[in-house]
Amino acid sequence: xxxxxxxxxxxxxxxxxxxxxxxxxxxxxxxxxxxxxxxxxxxxxxxxxxxxxxxxxxxxxxxxxxxxxxxxxxxxxxxxxxxxxxxxxxxxxxxxxxxxxxxxxxxxxxxxxxxxxxxxxxxxxxxxxxxxxxxxxxxxxxxxxxxxxxxxxxxxxxxxxxxxxxxxxxxxxxxxxxxxxxxxxxxxxxxxxxxxxxxxxxxxxxxxxxxxxxxxxxxxxxxxxxxxxxxxxxxxxxxxxxxxxxxxxxxxxxxxxxxxxxxxxxx
Ligand SMILES: Nc1ncnc2c1ncn2[C@@H]1O[C@H](COP(=O)(O)OP(=O)(O)OP(=O)(O)O)[C@@H](O)[C@H]1O
Ligand SMILES: [Mg+2]
Numbered sequence: 001x002x003x004x005x006x007x008x009x010x011x012x013x014x015x016x017x018x019x020x021x022x023x024x025x026x027x028x029x030x031x032x033x034x035x036x037x038x039x040x041x042x043x044x045x046x047x048x049x050x051x052x053x054x055x056x057x058x059x060x061x062x063x064x065x066x067x068x069x070x071x072x073x074x075x076x077x078x079x080x081x082x083x084x085x086x087x088x089x090x091x092x093x094x095x096x097x098x099x100x101x102x103x104x105x106x107x108x109x110x111x112x113x114x115x116x117x118x119x120x121x122x123x124x125x126x127x128x129x130x131x132x133x134x135x136x137x138x139x140x141x142x143x144x145x146x147x148x149x150x151x152x153x154x155x156x157x158x159x160x161x162x163x164x165x166x167x168x169x170x171x172x173x174x175x176x177x178x179x180x181x182x183x184x185x186x187x188x189x190x191x192x193x194x195x196x197x198x199x200x201x202x203x204x205x206x207x208x209x210x211x212x213x214x215x216x217x218x219x220x221x222x223x224x225x226x227x228x229x230x231x232x233x234x235x236x237x238x239x240x241x242x243x244x245x246x247x248x249x250x251x252x253x254x255x256x257x258x259x260x261x262x263x264x265x266x267x
Contacts, residue, residue: 012080022073049215096166102157135185
């Protein structure tokens with residue numbers, strides 16, 4: 001029996017798919033491989049937490065999804081289409097990236113929030129609502145963005161990305177400068193968007209508790225490779241590889257060192 005033809009524009013169930021992705025950069029000691037053979041996929045409406053030691057390649061992997069960098073090997077598919085075949089503006093609207101060190105543009109917070117809609121020729125966003133969504137006081141709208149604290153800038157960067165109504169959100173250490181309460185406001189908001197709009201999220205974090213709270217799936221990266229992929233609960237309860245076991249043990253020890261005396265007995 002002949003196969004049914006595949007509709008050309010049928011949306012892929014996979015928001016993101018990496019197929020054998022590699023990236024090499026020149027260095028003083030010759031070419032240095034920073035990503036090697038990365039494969040994996042994430043369905044719509046799922047939250048992937050991406051963890052791993054510093055230098056593992058997490059930010060590099062994110063940057064391939066909206067073409068801040070291109071892979072030298074393999075392919076990256078967004079909604080079933082290879083990233084390099086997308087119109088860049090459309091790709092960047094639909095795949096929002098909150099960077100590790102967000103850049104504020106000159107002007108007020110309101111000006112910053114208006115940038116994406118101006119670029120994409122859409123009506124001005126409701127800055128008041130956007131700030132509320134990320135737990136910031138809307139009275140900040142008229143403040144020069146450069147005067148905000150690091151944590152406030154991170155949240156304005158998230159609000160700015162959300163004004164595009166992306167369907168994929170990439171967050172690179174988005175809560176690292178925030179106190180626990182502000183971090184949890186951001187987590188809850190992103191989780192609400194996942195539930196209400198089936199937003200797909202890749203969330204990079206060094207905070208293992210957060211990776212566990214936020215993730216449906218978790219990938220551990222090390223030295224440019226994805227060394228373990230799993231459902232988040234299973235990954236943290238019963239990691240399969242030695243490297244994941246060691247990484248989780250070391251992470252938990254590091255977390256304990258930051259606890260105040262007397263807090264250890266809580267967990
Ligand atoms: N522009 C660049 N030029 C040279 N090397 C780079 C460049 N960008 C990244 N690297 C190297 O690529 C590797 C992966 O970096 P990447 O920033 O993706 O790691 P990461 O997992 O995000 O680390 P961190 O947790 O510290 O943010 C590192 O060894 C880094 O030094
Ligand atoms: Mg990084």
